[in-house]
Amino acid sequence: MITLIKSATIIDSSSPFHHQKKDILIQDGSIKKIDTNIPSKKEYTIVERENLHISCGWFDTSISLGEPGYEERETIKNGLQVAAKSGFTAVAVNANSNPIIDTKSAVEFLIHKAHGFATNLHPIAALTQGSKGINMAELYDMQQSGAIAFGDYKKPITHDNLMKVALLYAQNFDGLVLSFPKNKSIAGEGIAHEGVNSTKLGLKGIPALAEELQIVRDLFLLEYTGGKLHIPTISSAKSVGLIKEAKKNGLQVSCSVAAHHLTLTDNELHEFDSNYKTNPPLRTNADCKALQKGVRTGVIDIITSDHNPIDIEHKKVEFSEAKDGTIGLESLFGAVNSVLDLEDFIESITSKPRAVFGLDPITIAEGEIANISLFNPEKKYTFTKEHALSTSKNSAFFNKKMNGKAYGIFSNKQLILNS
Known part of the structure; x- marks a missing residue:
């Protein structure tokens, strides 16, 4: 052709x-x-x-597909077709399927199912067995089978020594460790950003402190161990400052921000629409502005859709009972391009994520x-x-x-x- x-x-x-x-x-x-x-x-x-x-192919570093186990939410086939029509030539798929992607054979299953599509699928394997945060998974074997990074999707590693050992071990094969920024004991049963709106609406709050404490812990561990750490989907202004300082100090840390955290605030919650229930929660306008500045100044490396399909039975219910997550592949460009310059967007969805996740650079040339x-x-x-x-x-x-x-x-x- x-x-x-x-x-x-x-x-x-x-x-x-x-x-x-x-x-x-x-x-x-x-x-x-x-x-x-x-x-x-x-x-x-x-x-x-x-x-x-046109630009180099867009790479979304955090999408969820139901298959295997939750095909009613999204199949690999349809998910990759959605990604292609939304402008993405590559996606990194999270391990939150059933079973969890925590073995060599599970990684190979994903790669095999995605063969032949226009959009390339790169598995992010689980960091721990079953994403339970107790025992480390076989990281090296999974990388040899095609996993490009390791993380328990939306689940923080509460065991400090486990994170320390993971950062040390992954250095043997230049592995990238992901750590979701949430301190569970601070977050508690919260379902919305702790602030004026959560108080008015009677929703249990999650303070930004829950995110920031976990980031501080991970940065201290990274300073001790060395290695490479990626912090996915940060949402607060102070998180940007913490990562900025860590980069200035020479730590190999990268981070991403989801499109909805760049563009939406917790003011959306007044209708109790569960489509606005996300993890981390939508925060304030000041946080939005700080995140946008973080992209412009290069502190935030990557923009992602954090695409997470949830079936109607688990979404169209009471706000407090609904599962977290929003789809985002189809809307990512139009939403983010409304608040950022085009070239800032392109860098954060092409060359920067490819560098962070170890994919070969690409360019438009004869x-x-x-x-x-x-x-x-x-x-x-x-x-x-x-x-x-x-x-x-x-x-x-x-x-x-x-x-x-x-x-x-x-x-x-x-x-x-x-x-």
Whole structure:
């Protein structure tokens, strides 16, 4: 197949064509030619879209798929198709399936099921057996089978020595350890950010302190052990400051922020809509602004959707009983592009996450493998249920105004576009 992408503005700071509008000819999965005007031929598949922009393929470092065990929430097949149409050429899949992804064979199952799709699937294996936080899983074996990192999704490691040993052990094979930032004894039974809104609404609060204490502990352990630590989905202003200081002190720490924490606050909770029940909880406008600044200044490395499909039986119930989580692949670009500059977004979803998770760098240049996301950064629309391609429809972004829309991807010799 020969594909010709016409009049696309290239956003890739590592490319010689950065900020230039070019035609891109792709043959056998590689970029054969980039020029101002490449004549089309009848055997070419022509891609033309309004205000077409392209960048290196987007990589979402935290998505959950139900399969195995929770296929009613999302299958691997549908999840990868959603990711492709949402602009993602790669996703890192969390271990929160049933059974938990905590063995070599479970990692290989995920990779086998994802073979042949346009979007690449990279497993994040569990750090502990069954994600129970007691015994460390066989990290090295799972890495040899294709796991790119190790973490118990949304479950903090409460055992200090276990985290210390994990950070020490993973250094033997340059492994990346994830630690979810939540002190369980401080968080207690809380379900919303502790503050004015939780008090008004009568919801048990989770103070930002619960997140910050865990980060302080992990940073002290990292300073002692060395190694590489990734802190997923931070949500408070003080967390940004703690990680900034740790980086200044030379620690190998990285972090991510979810799109909903960059753009939404706990003011959304007044309707008691369980789609806004997330972990960590939505916090204040001041936290939002600090997180946005953290991305702009490079303290926060990665933006993620933290896509977590939850079936209606576990979501459309009383707020206090609902499971945490929101889908986010379909809305990530439009939501984040409304509050950040385009290039800050692109860096945080392409080159930076690939570096943190140890994937090879990519660029848009002649002779390179075509790994490309296609999008319109100025498309304004309101996100509705019709835009939700996931099996589960638990989005915190329904009826929110968006600025920017993904057209699709070219990856693994496949062109996937929205209709």
